[in-house]
Amino acid sequence: MADILPEGEELRRAVKWISGNLETDPTGSVQKLVEEAIFKFDLSPKDGEFLIGFFRKRKEVD
Numbered sequence: 001m002a003d004i005l006p007e008g009e010e011l012r013r014a015v016k017w018i019s020g021n022l023e024t025d026p027t028g029s030v031q032k033l034v035e036e037a038i039f040k041f042d043l044s045p046k047d048g049e050f051l052i053g054f055f056r057k058r059k060e061v062d
Contacts, residue, residue, distance in 0.1 A: 008047070011041070013041055014041045017037055017040070018030070018051065021033050030056075034051045037051060
């Protein structure tokens with residue numbers, strides 16, 4: 001399976017940040033973390049949609 005890397009450094013940092021938070025608290029809300037990441041990393045709504053889809057697919061694989 002090929003990894004899909006998001007474009008833009010801030011989006012990459014957001015993926016790492018959300019992943020780290022989910023490792024610390026696996027029961028955490030992805031939606032809430034994505035909302036926080038949008039503001040923390042100054043992401044666009046399109047980036048937010050990418051993050052939600054990315055973590056939804058990741059959950060399905062696990």
